[in-house]
Amino acid sequence: MSKKSPTPNTPSTPDDLATLLTHAYLAHASRLEALLAGSGLPKRVTAGAGPVLFALSQRDNVTLGALSLATGHAPSTVTGVVGNLSKAGLVKRVKNPEDARSTLVSLSVKGVALKNNLKSLRKDLAKVSEAGLSQTQLKAMKSGLARVSANLRSSGE
Numbered sequence: 137m138s139k140k141s142p143t144p145n146t147p148s149t150p151d152d153l154a155t156l157l158t159h160a161y162l163a164h165a166s167r168l169e170a171l172l173a174g175s176g177l178p179k180r181v182t183a184g185a186g187p188v189l190f191a192l193s194q195r196d197n198v199t200l201g202a203l204s205l206a207t208g209h210a211p212s213t214v215t216g217v218v219g220n221l222s223k224a225g226l227v228k229r230v231k232n233p234e235d236a237r238s239t240l241v242s243l244s245v246k247g248v249a250l251k252n253n254l255k256s257l258r259k260d261l262a263k264v265s266e267a268g269l270s271q272t273q274l275k276a277m278k279s280g281l282a283r284v285s286a287n288l289r290s291s292g293e
Contacts, residue, residue, distance in 0.1 A: 153284070164261075165183040167261060167264060167265075168183040168186045169183045175250075175253055175257060176253075177224075178225075178226075181226070184217050187208070187209065188203055188214065188217050188221065189243075189250075189254050191203055192227060192241065192242060192247065193243065193251050193255065197230075197240040197241075197242050198240065199232065199238050199240060200215060200218065200238070201238070208285070225246045226244055226247040227241055227242065227243055227247055228242055228244045228247075229241050
């Protein structure tokens with residue numbers, strides 16, 4: 137009996153964590169890209185901008201360093217994303233009055249107008265991501281992923 141190969145877009149479930157994490161990340165990014173594209177946001181707003189926009193929708197006047205920590209993006213990535221969002225008119229940057237070396241970022245008037253849309257996108261993404269998981273499974277998964285993330289971040293130190 138031959139092993140049936142998976143149909144396109146339905147890969148077999150890998151059994152190693154690294155591959156599962158990669159598949160989950162790519163699926164998440166793809167779904168977020170689709171949600172962002174369907175939201176009417178400018179084309180320069182890509183999946184990488186999603187976490188930055190979500191963070192700014194919850195807190196104003198954030199330093200680039202704080203955005204890096206909140207999103208898990210490298211500081212250089214946050215700088216590029218914020219630059220693109222600024223060009224799209226969705227965020228504003230001002231010098232930090234308490235520390236001239238740093239910049240504070242917040243949603244612009246145009247960005248604030250999208251706040252409800254951003255919350256809806258986040259809710260839609262969570263609904264799709266969490267479908268079929270019990271509360272116990274979801275809690276265990278969040279805890280496990282937080283541990284994996286911490287492990288991977290600390291391994292480079």
